[in-house]
Amino acid sequence: MIRLSKVSKTYQTDKVETLALKDIDLHVEKSEFVCIMGPSGCGKSTLLNLIGLLDRPGSGAIHVAGAPVASYKDKHVAKLRNNTFGFIFQSFHLINDLRVIDNVELPLLYRDLSAKKRQRLAREALEKVGLGARMDHYPNQLSGGQQQRVAIARAIVGQPQVLLADEPTGNLDSKMGQEVMDILLKLNSEGTTVVMVTHDEQEAKLASRIVRVFDGQLVA
Numbered sequence: 001m002i003r004l005s006k007v008s009k010t011y012q013t014d015k016v017e018t019l020a021l022k023d024i025d026l027h028v029e030k031s032e033f034v035c036i037m038g039p040s041g042c043g044k045s046t047l048l049n050l051i052g053l054l055d056r057p058g059s060g061a062i063h064v065a066g067a068p069v070a071s072y073k074d075k076h077v078a079k080l081r082n083n084t085f086g087f088i089f090q091s092f093h094l095i096n097d098l099r100v101i102d103n104v105e106l107p108l109l110y111r112d113l114s115a116k117k118r119q120r121l122a123r124e125a126l127e128k129v130g131l132g133a134r135m136d137h138y139p140n141q142l143s144g145g146q147q148q149r150v151a152i153a154r155a156i157v158g159q160p161q162v163l164l165a166d167e168p169t170g171n172l173d174s175k176m177g178q179e180v181m182d183i184l185l186k187l188n189s190e191g192t193t194v195v196m197v198t199h200d201e202q203e204a205k206l207a208s209r210i211v212r213v214f215d216g217q218l219v220a
């Protein structure tokens with residue numbers, strides 16, 4: 001599904017050059033649930049951003065469903081990203097001035113769909129995460145766990161093949177965190193590939209595979 005070959009990434013700022021990832025070889029198969037773990041600053045978010053085509057590597061190759069991304073123009077990469085991936089972040093990144101259903105609908109605005117179809121898909125995504133009754137609420141009227149479930153609904157509304165989650169339970173207490181994990185596991189059992197960054201060993205044990213990063217490199 002996703003293949004990284006000898007991928008490296010360096011960040012350049014005025015004074016410092018940071019080698020964030022070095023020679024990463026990683027293959028994520030369809031329908032896997034992969035957890036990425038490692039100490040703070042080791043390169044986990046950088047790795048997730050490269051997998052999700054939010055950033056380009058300095059060197060090496062990335063293939064998504066066989067497509068050689070390096071040779072694609074930015075516009076083509078954006079289309080591939082929007083059609084393939086759904087993103088979930090630690091801080092939910094919801095828009096507080098929009099109703100829950102309108103937040104979930106947002107990724108569909110880039111697709112050629114009628115307003116009616118967009119609303120139907122958003123409703124279905126919210127029902128899938130158990131929030132069918134909260135569609136007309138605003139994000140700040142919901143608990144943190146519910147807000148993260150809205151963010152999951154937004155991530156799945158376009159029916160992506162792959163969900164990328166960067167510490168999705170990091171801001172939640174253990175009960176709400178478990179609810180979010182249960183939803184991710186259910187989506188995975190239905191065929192969605194999941195790649196998740198976590199610091200939590202208990203959560204990682206639920207994954208089909210743990211990938212450990214140390215100092216920008218994968219360790220066995």
Ligand SMILES: Nc1ncnc2c1ncn2[C@@H]1O[C@H](COP(=O)(O)OP(=O)(O)OP(=O)(O)O)[C@@H](O)[C@H]1O
Nearest residue numbers: 011012013018020039040041042043044045046047
């Ligand atoms: N935009 C950037 N500009 C410069 N350096 C960066 C940038 N993003 C990340 N880095 C550096 O790259 C390295 C890897 O960062 P990254 O965020 O991928 O680590 P992480 O493992 O996700 O950390 P954490 O667990 O603390 O979130 C770090 O040394 C970080 O300071």
